Amino acid sequence: MDQWQKDLKASISDVETLEKVLGVPADSVRDVVDRYPMRITPYLLKQIKKKGDSLWQQVVPSPEEMELEGSCDVEDPLHEEADSPVENLVHRYPDRVLLFVTNQCPIYCRFCTRKRFVGSPGTLSPENLRQACDYISEHKEIRDIILSGGDPLLVVDRLLERVLKALRGIPHLEIIRIGTRVPGTLPSRITPALCNILKKYHPLYMNLHFNHPDEITPEVGRACGMLADAGIPLGSQTVLMEGINDEPEVMIRLMQKLLAIRVKPYYIYQADLVQGTAHFRARVEKGLKIITALRGHTSGMAVPHFVIDAPQGGGKVAILPETLLHIDDETVIVKNYEEKIFKYPQPKPKPTSLHVLSSSHHDCE
Ligand SMILES: *Cc1c(COP(=O)(O)O)cnc(C)c1O
Secondary structure (H helix, E strand, O other), rough: HHHHHHHHHHOOOHHHHHHHOOOHHHHHHHHHHOOOOOEOOOHHHHHHOOOOOOOHHHHHOHHHOOOOOOOOOOOOOOOOOOOOEEEEEEEEOOOOOEEEEOOOOOOOOOOOOOOOOOOOOEEEEEEHHHHHHHHHHHHHOOOEEEEEEEEEEHHHHHHHHHHHHHHOOOOOOOOOEEOOOOHOOOHHHHHHHHHHHHHHOOOOEEEEEEEHHHHOHHHEEEHHHHHHHHHHHHHHHHHEEEEOOOOOHHHHHHHHHHHHOOOOEEEEEEEOOOOOHHHOOOHHHHHHHHHHHOOOOOOOHOEEEEEEEEEEHHHEEOOOOOOOEEEOOOEEEEEEEOEEEEEEOOOOOOOOOHHHHHHHHHOOO
């Protein structure tokens, strides 16, 4: 067994251990954990500094997860199942697909969009992988695949390589992406052996999940450095959550710390309408305020897109603070980060090529 597998095995996953280690009464969350599995890796446990802090809230089950009243939350708000042509494959956008490689994760985020199935046993079977590859092979418009789950880095190297190899056999598949929370929650999984496998399948990108600046530790920095040294461009995805990262100051620090460990902020998500996660949801204005606080005030590299993944499978929609105050044929009026107003003169409308011909002809006469 590799060290990371031992670390995973030493995670907290039952309510009795949770009570012993963190003092949460076992009976208060027994039904929650029966329904939605829990896992807290030893690494993550070490990062929890006190009851109710940003990491605690993300991984410690709460009775609030069982509250349903007055909510329009559902198990599959993004309608992933409706957009699934083959088991474990989601095809929503024209040129890219999502493939669920496993139901397992290093930790079970209490706010997870896929609360409906994560934590149940299950990894992509060889037969299922073949079906997914057949589908992609038949759909030449697919040029991008995102390995997701669950967390694709929780499968053993041999299986991960089998998936990557099968996908690389499809000529029109240009890029492979991996979405993972492993570097920030089980950094021992990022081994030289893993990096050696991954770098054989370039162009390969990774989007890492981080929600709070306290998640950026020296261990995490080292893991991300190894991936970056393997030539993998790293992005980040963050979920906006009430009381965890809804203050601009917290989010600015997170984005700056990510850049410092070679991770380029990619998305901040408005929390999805998932059953059992309502207590995490912040208002959309908070996200807009965060983007406003980032843009212009710090490196443009640190500014991700703030998106709402529209319910019922509408896909991601970017939400932007208003900076375009007016636009007409002659003038554009914009507001900068200091709230100063500027006028930009539009170029004259370009004549069409036909006009160019006739007017130049005219000029010569
Ligand atoms: C998020 C998502 C993608 C990838 O979207 P990008 O904006 O390209 O990162 C693809 N498919 C599904 C179903 C998704 O939810």
